[in-house]
Amino acid sequence: MSAILAEPKLRLEGVTKEFPAPRTGVRTMAVSDFSLEISAGDFICIVGPSGCGKSTVMNMIAGLDKPSSGRIAIDGVPVTGPGADRGVMFQDYALFPWLTVRENIGFGLRNGTPGRGLSSKDLEDRIDRHVELVRLNGSENKYPHQVSGGMRQRIALARLLANGPDVLLMDEPLGALDAQTRLVLQEELLRIWGETEIREKRKTAVFITHDIAEAVFLADSVVVMSSHPGRIRRVLPIDLPRPRNEQIRADPRFAELHEEIWSLIRDEAYRATV
Amino acid sequence: MSVTIDRPMVTSSGQALLRALALPVALLVVWQLWALTLPVDTRAPSPASTAEAFVRMSATGDLPLALLQSIGRVLSGFAIGLVLGTVLGTAMGTSPAFRRNIEPIVESFRPLAPMAILPIAILWFGTGTPAALSLVGYAAFFPMLLSTAQGVSRVDRKLVQAARTMGVSRLRIAAKVIFPAALPSMVLGARLSMGVAWTAIIAAELAVGAKSGGGASGGIGEMMFVFYSYSIDMNGIVVCMIVVGVVALLIDRLFRLAEHHLIPWRH
Ligand SMILES: Nc1ncnc2c1ncn2[C@@H]1O[C@H](COP(=O)(O)OP(=O)(O)O)[C@@H](O)[C@H]1O
Numbered sequence A: 001m002s003a004i005l006a007e008p009k010l011r012l013e014g015v016t017k018e019f020p021a022p023r024t025g026v027r028t029m030a031v032s033d034f035s036l037e038i039s040a041g042d043f044i045c046i047v048g049p050s051g052c053g054k055s056t057v058m059n060m061i062a063g064l065d066k067p068s069s070g071r072i073a074i075d076g077v078p079v080t081g082p083g084a085d086r087g088v089m090f091q092d093y094a095l096f097p098w099l100t101v102r103e104n105i106g107f108g109l110r111n112g113t114p115g116r117g118l119s120s121k122d123l124e125d126r127i128d129r130h131v132e133l134v135r136l137n138g139s140e141n142k143y144p145h146q147v148s149g150g151m152r153q154r155i156a157l158a159r160l161l162a163n164g165p166d167v168l169l170m171d172e173p174l175g176a177l178d179a180q181t182r183l184v185l186q187e188e189l190l191r192i193w194g195e196t197e198i199r200e201k202r203k204t205a206v207f208i209t210h211d212i213a214e215a216v217f218l219a220d221s222v223v224v225m226s227s228h229p230g231r232i233r234r235v236l237p238i239d240l241p242r243p244r245n246e247q248i249r250a251d252p253r254f255a256e257l258h259e260e261i262w263s264l265i266r267d268e269a270y271r272a273t274v
Numbered sequence B: 001m002s003v004t005i006d007r008p009m010v011t012s013s014g015q016a017l018l019r020a021l022a023l024p025v026a027l028l029v030v031w032q033l034w035a036l037t038l039p040v041d042t043r044a045p046s047p048a049s050t051a052e053a054f055v056r057m058s059a060t061g062d063l064p065l066a067l068l069q070s071i072g073r074v075l076s077g078f079a080i081g082l083v084l085g086t087v088l089g090t091a092m093g094t095s096p097a098f099r100r101n102i103e104p105i106v107e108s109f110r111p112l113a114p115m116a117i118l119p120i121a122i123l124w125f126g127t128g129t130p131a132a133l134s135l136v137g138y139a140a141f142f143p144m145l146l147s148t149a150q151g152v153s154r155v156d157r158k159l160v161q162a163a164r165t166m167g168v169s170r171l172r173i174a175a176k177v178i179f180p181a182a183l184p185s186m187v188l189g190a191r192l193s194m195g196v197a198w199t200a201i202i203a204a205e206l207a208v209g210a211k212s213g214g215g216a217s218g219g220i221g222e223m224m225f226v227f228y229s230y231s232i233d234m235n236g237i238v239v240c241m242i243v244v245g246v247v248a249l250l251i252d253r254l255f256r257l258a259e260h261h262l263i264p265w266r267h
């Protein structure tokens, strides 16, 4: 009952985004008529071919980019700009090259709103915990250019999580990791999101990925997008029980869902390769 | 234009030092041998006579005094150019509208060598320190302005966006993101500025010395002028030349050292 009346955490209504080409001014439609409601505590995965507008949608939710038309609201309040309530992990990490691994992870806590009111001891503890979470102990004092791509991705993830945002916006956050680390961090991510908690205590997550198995493993629903223009092809609820662990990958339902999503994007994926 | 910052040579071993000294020593030997072939009453300087002149000029205090005077002027003029260049360069790098307006003015003055504005500097400020400062400031201003503008305008937008999604205020973004991101460019600009500032002060003092007809402690440039036009002392001129060169080298080394400390993530 209250679920019907309650505002969704995140509402996108007929959102479109056009980019004018730099010289010609010809407009390309990157995202078209994108409507989606995400309840508080939902874990949403967005999958779709490269260039279908996934990052563009995320930037608009983050408030870094304005929709050309349509509306985006958080808790019923229109988004007018970025805020620390919506943490972003960028596809290319956006780490500060002049800060060490540890300083990068602590940047928001030290300089932004997330660290307000924290004693310096709490602040250091929180940074410590997130350094450990992504297993970067021992590399804390290196600079980003001195560590591997996978480690950079973990720094960005730790920085996002250390800020403790309400809404997690993640753009292919595990894409550069080796298979094992990736599986470990998927489970870790579910734990941080609040899988073992009651719904009210969970964060809201929007997670962009190329990996269908990853989407099925993580999501409450998977948004399948198609390109030119970027549109929602289908929203698939993932009716797998929680908490999820490695065994769920052997569940026949897991394979079914995987196949269903794959069949939705297969044609386009083949077209993109030729 | 890409900004490359080379690493300072770390010559810890004595062998490396020997190798670095080999060429200068060889040149000195050749110079001395050549000087020995000349008539005894020659004005041509030799290493020995130059060293003698250096000791004499140092002992009287003339050389250290002139050097201090010149260095003091360079540092003050450099500071003026640095501050103006940083402020206007930041505005240029931040605001495309400001850049569009100021760029034509900058580009039309930039090729004008500092010496070319000397007549106006002298008319406005006389032949003393203010004229020299304005000249050095003018010379130091342009490299700093352009490097700062470039550094600020090329800050990775993603980094600013990332900070905004962490609830960092505009002012703090300027201090904690834009400034460090532009710093390598600015340090390079400062190094170039200091180089031209040192060149400009010598030229300015030489020229101002010519007009005022000499006098005490007009800096090392004026000292050279006096040697040239009054005492015709080649040894003194060579001593000044070497001192000017060595100071320029030391300044540059100092900057590279500072780079090492200011931009540790680049090394
Ligand atoms: N700032 C921009 N200016 C112009 N075109 C853009 C810009 N950002 C994205 N696009 C275009 O919009 C489309 C969607 O891009 P993007 O959201 O990055 O896709 P995805 O993240 O799904 O790979 C692409 O065709 C891309 O070229």
Ligand SMILES: [Mg+2]
Binding pocket: A051, A054, A055, A056, A091, A171
């Ligand atoms: Mg993308």
